[in-house]
Amino acid sequence: MVQAPSRRDRARTATTQEIKQTARRILVQDGPGAVSLRAIAREMGMTAPALYRYFDSHEELIKHVIADIFTELTDDLRTAIESASASSGGNLTDKVIAACWEFRRWSLTHKREFGMLFGTPLPGVNVEQDEITADRGGEFGNTFFVLILELWRKHPFPVTADEAIDPGLRQQLERYRDGLGELGTGLPLGLLLIFLRCWTRLYGTLSLEVFGHLGFALDDAGPMFELMLVDTAPLIGVEYPQQR
Amino acid sequence: MVQAPSRRDRARTATTQEIKQTARRILVQDGPGAVSLRAIAREMGMTAPALYRYFDSHEELIKHVIADIFTELTDDLRTAIESASASSGGNLTDKVIAACWEFRRWSLTHKREFGMLFGTPLPGVNVEQDEITADRGGEFGNTFFVLILELWRKHPFPVTADEAIDPGLRQQLERYRDGLGELGTGLPLGLLLIFLRCWTRLYGTLSLEVFGHLGFALDDAGPMFELMLVDTAPLIGVEYPQQR
DNA sequence: AGTTGTTGTTTACGGCATTAACTGCGGTGA
DNA sequence: TCACCGCAGTTAATGCCGTAAACAACAACT
Numbered sequence A, B: 001m002v003q004a005p006s007r008r009d010r011a012r013t014a015t016t017q018e019i020k021q022t023a024r025r026i027l028v029q030d031g032p033g034a035v036s037l038r039a040i041a042r043e044m045g046m047t048a049p050a051l052y053r054y055f056d057s058h059e060e061l062i063k064h065v066i067a068d069i070f071t072e073l074t075d076d077l078r079t080a081i082e083s084a085s086a087s088s089g090g091n092l093t094d095k096v097i098a099a100c101w102e103f104r105r106w107s108l109t110h111k112r113e114f115g116m117l118f119g120t121p122l123p124g125v126n127v128e129q130d131e132i133t134a135d136r137g138g139e140f141g142n143t144f145f146v147l148i149l150e151l152w153r154k155h156p157f158p159v160t161a162d163e164a165i166d167p168g169l170r171q172q173l174e175r176y177r178d179g180l181g182e183l184g185t186g187l188p189l190g191l192l193l194i195f196l197r198c199w200t201r202l203y204g205t206l207s208l209e210v211f212g213h214l215g216f217a218l219d220d221a222g223p224m225f226e227l228m229l230v231d232t233a234p235l236i237g238v239e240y241p242q243q244r
Numbered sequence C: 001a002g003t004t005g006t007t008g009t010t011t012a013c014g015g016c017a018t019t020a021a022c023t024g025c026g027g028t029g030a
Numbered sequence D: 001t002c003a004c005c006g007c008a009g010t011t012a013a014t015g016c017c018g019t020a021a022a023c024a025a026c027a028a029c030t
Helices: A016-030 A037-044 A048-053 A058-086 A092-109 A111-118 A131-154 A167-179 A189-210 A222-236 B016-030 B037-044 B048-053 B058-086 B092-109 B111-118 B131-154 B167-179 B189-210 B222-236
Strands: none
Touching (some): A016 A037, A016 A111, A037 A048, A058 A131, A092 A111, A092 A131, A092 A189, A092 A222, A131 A222, A167 B222, A222 B189, B016 B111, B058 B092, B058 B131, B092 B189, B092 B222, B111 B189, B131 B189, B167 B189, B189 B222
16 A cells, blocks of 8 residues: 655645646646646645645636746747847837747747647637636737837828728727727727737737648748748838848 | 447447547537547447447547548538639639638538647647548648639739749748649749748638637627738739628 | 357546545644 | 644545457358
8 A cells, every 4th residue: 555645745835836837847748638637736746636725626727827828928028029129229110020039939939838828729628708818818919919009109000991991890899999998099990900910810820830730831930930920011011121 | 237238229330430420420519529439439329449440549530530521621612612613604713712711611610620620639639640631631722722723824923933932941842842743843932832821811810710719809700801811812813802 | 050250348447527525734722 | 731623635436538358249151
């Protein structure tokens, strides 16, 4: 009969931080499917039911991990943006380009995390109507949004006039703008539209690369990413600096 | 003690078709995570190990299901393309637009299947270096590719000259072209590049919508899809017909 | 009629989430 | 000092999962 580790064998009591970090480690090493309560507990030298002291369920834990990854990514992006700003004297174009490339760099070095945030939702994990993940996800989105907003305020690029937008879409955009709070007040809906289009392209290019769905054609999708930026820059009144 | 159904209780012997159909039904009803051997067997009135007579493993079964979905989608697209061709006197623009909209329609009415094909790979299911899924996936891609190819042959739109393409990318595109067989012989690499760019935008727009990742801004992403088509049409020398 | 191959079943192993009941410990108040 | 309470863990159990091995019923062929 093997004796389970007694209270005295564990140096101290567990914390939610430790649990999430362990979950994270397992995610990176063995993929999203391997992040089980048992695996986490095993790694921490305890048993699975103990984790219920800290999280209501497996799903709850996963959501907190996702939220953590979101803030980590957001912080990473903001750092990269600041650094680009510093080394270019606050040039906005450089900032937004740096943000895009840093997003790609992070995604490729954190594929598992990327899948957790942007891939198909795990079975039994409903991120959509969840408080914390929605908040952190919003923060992430805002990071890109404020860049485009700043860009537009300084060098206004043309956006579709509100009246020229399909009424159904217009209504949705108005709701979206209202949800943005003071960040969105007074903004033309066309600007939100531009933002969504940029995000769509960025997301599509990156998720194809990260998930390996471009493998049928390419090994290294880096040049494709750059092409996407070249294509998309004009949408926000920027010319992508070609270095050739 | 409940008696398991004896051979006589089952009308006839199972077929791989039935198994895959059952798996499919479960996929649609309960999501990808619910497609377990036990669930399939239960639904069919048999026991899980029996399925090993027909498939080497759970993974193998899933791969065949994926392959089936690919061919189904491809057939669906080809039918839509033909029908659009018939009702427009063979107009190429109409065909390619019909293909895109049909792809969206199919994806939204088959979200689970879409996730299976284009989402994050299921744990323990390696579609990448698999024979059958790669083939069927290739067929799917070709469906779009031949449209663009036809379009280019009839009304050549400008493509980046081979020499103007980043050498690293060029090399990959050459390999990709070689892999296309006779379909690709003699084609400018820039054409492949256009195709990949179109696919990236289509995929990004659609997967954001299907996976609900646009929920933070929009409920109905239909207008965004159309905007994407409007944006992308010029890449292949087409003007998207605005009906307003 | 006996043999063989096909198509199932039963049983078993280890892993999973989750629940319920229990235990050892620290600290607190009498 | 001692009884008590609550915290942080345990064990045990339920019912899922994929998979493997042994076994049983049946059909067809010799």
